[in-house]
Every structure is written in C-alpha cells, then in structure tokens.
Amino acid sequence: xxxxxxxxxxxxxxxxxxxxxxxxxxxxxxxxxxxxxxxxxxxxxxxxxxxxxxxxxxxxxxxxxxxxxxxxxxxxxxxxxxxxxxxxxxxxxxxxxxxxxxxxxxxxxxxxxxxxxxxxxxxxxxxxxxxxxxxxxxxxxxxxxxxxxxxxxxxxxxxxxxxxxxxxxxxxxxxxxxxxxxxxxxxxxxxxxxxxxxxxxxxxxxxxxxxxxxxxxxxxxxxxxxxxxxxxxxxxxxxxxxxxxxxxxxxxxxxxxxxxxxxx
Numbered sequence: 001x002x003x004x005x006x007x008x009x010x011x012x013x014x015x016x017x018x019x020x021x022x023x024x025x026x027x028x029x030x031x032x033x034x035x036x037x038x039x040x041x042x043x044x045x046x047x048x049x050x051x052x053x054x055x056x057x058x059x060x061x062x063x064x065x066x067x068x069x070x071x072x073x074x075x076x077x078x079x080x081x082x083x084x085x086x087x088x089x090x091x092x093x094x095x096x097x098x099x100x101x102x103x104x105x106x107x108x109x110x111x112x113x114x115x116x117x118x119x120x121x122x123x124x125x126x127x128x129x130x131x132x133x134x135x136x137x138x139x140x141x142x143x144x145x146x147x148x149x150x151x152x153x154x155x156x157x158x159x160x161x162x163x164x165x166x167x168x169x170x171x172x173x174x175x176x177x178x179x180x181x182x183x184x185x186x187x188x189x190x191x192x193x194x195x196x197x198x199x200x201x202x203x204x205x206x207x208x209x210x211x212x213x214x215x216x217x218x219x220x221x222x223x224x225x226x227x228x229x230x231x232x233x234x235x236x237x238x239x240x241x242x243x244x245x246x247x248x249x250x251x252x253x254x255x256x257x258x259x260x261x262x263x264x
Contacts, residue, residue, distance in 0.1 A: 156182070
C-alpha cells in the first residue's frame with residue numbers, strides 16, 4: 001500500500017525549545033515572578049521555554065518556599081502560631097500583631113460568599129492576613145487568611161489565639177485599636193492603645209493619654225515595618241492570580257523575607 005503523500009506538517013509553536021529546566025532556573029524564575037511580577041509569558045521568552053513550562057515550574061517551587069517556615073538566628077524555623085508562642089515564651093519575646101489586606105480579583109456574579117471579600121475599610125475585594133513580628137520587625141508568622149470583610153479579632157480567634165494566650169500566660173502581645181476586644185479578654189497579656197477620652201477631659205489627662213498612645217505605638221511599629229516589607233514584593237501589591245493561591249504566595253514571600261532578616 002502506497003504511503004499517502006501530503007504537505008509537510010508545520011512545526012508547532014515552541015517546538016525545538018528547551019522544555020526542561022534545572023532547579024536553579026525554576027527557582028530564579030519563581031523569585032523573578034514573585035519579586036518583580038514578571039508575567040509567565042515574558043519569563044518563557046527569557047528562558048527559551050513554553051509558557052506552560054513556566055507555569056508548571058512556578059507551581060512546583062512556590063509550595064516548597066511556602067513550607068519552609070520563618071527563620072530565626074538560632075536555626076529554628078517557626079511554622080505555626082503555636083510555634084511562635086512557644087518561641088516567645090522561651091526567649092522572652094514581646095510579640096507584635098497586626099492584620100493586612102491584599103487586593104484580589106472580584107468573585108464572579110452568582111458565586112456564594114461574593115460579598116464576604118468586600119472590605120469595609122478599603123472598599124475593595126481583599127483577603128486579610130495576620131502578621132506577627134518581633135521587636136526588630138522580623139516576620140515570625142503569617143497566616144489567618146480570611147475574606148476581607150471579617151474583623152481582625154475574629155480572624156485571629158479562629159486561629160486559636162485565645163487558647164495560646166491561656167497556655168502561655170507570660171507572653172505579651174502588642175496590638176492596635178482593632179483588637180480592643182482581645183485586649184479586654186486578656187488584659188494582662190494583650191496591650192492595645194488606650195481608649196479615647198470623653199469630651200471635656202482635663203488637659204492634664206489629655207496630655208497623659210497622648211503620651212501613652214505614642215509610647216504604645218512606638219513599641220508596636222515594627223510589625224508595620226514587617227508588613228511594608230512584604231508589600232515591596234510585586235505579587236502582594238495586588239494579587240491577580242487565583243485567590244486560593246494567595247496564602248501559598250504570601251507564605252513563600254514571608255519566609256524569604258525572614259531569611260534575609262537574620263543575615264543582616
């Protein structure tokens with residue numbers, strides 16, 4: 001039987017390119033995507049591979065970075081909030097706790113829980129994350145991922161912070177005004193800014209209140225610096241990927257930032 005002759009097949013787009021990447025290439029590719037926000041298509045051109053290869057490589061490396069935990073100078077890596085409280089109790093560290101919101105894509109119309117992502121603070125679709133830092137601004141833990149509409153106190157209570165505070169009564173936590181409820185529940189451990197004075201308070205009391213507020217704020221400011229350092233990474237300024245990938249991305253970035261902090 002004679003072979004059928006026809007027009008020669010055209011080479012598919014991307015054929016002949018190098019389809020495999022060394023681990024170092026995949027790591028560099030992932031870091032470039034997280035830090036600079038370089039699109040997958042641009043990375044594919046730079047590394048001479050297909051776009052799907054870039055997506056697969058980043059999907060392989062990102063969970064490895066996210067699972068490393070948060071470095072400490074002693075060599076211990078903290079991975080859970082329970083690890084953080086045990087470390088603080090052992091080393092006598094006063095924790096700084098605050099929440100941050102990252103803008104995400106709006107859920108499709110008709111999806112359940114669509115309004116839960118609308119933050120009452122920034123009026124945008126966000127996911128809220130809780131960050132814990134030490135007195136030097138080093139990130140000790142990042143988690144408690146919840147839709148932006150959830151209150152800051154509720155988010156950390158879902159993570160079991162009440163039980164950890166009871167289990168480690170010597171641990172002190174500095175928070176902002178959004179955690180007044182937690183401070184009322186644990187008055188000797190959770191330190192929030194002093195409540196606002198009522199109108200007509202004596203001038204001497206107003207001066208004292210202002211001094212107390214500034215003192216508490218100056219002690220709590222390292223966690224703000226830790227959050228700001230996370231937001232330097234392009235992917236965390238506005239997350240345009242799938243919302244379910246944000247916790248993994250943020251954990252990967254926070255772990256890398258903690259490694260850099262202990263090398264200073």
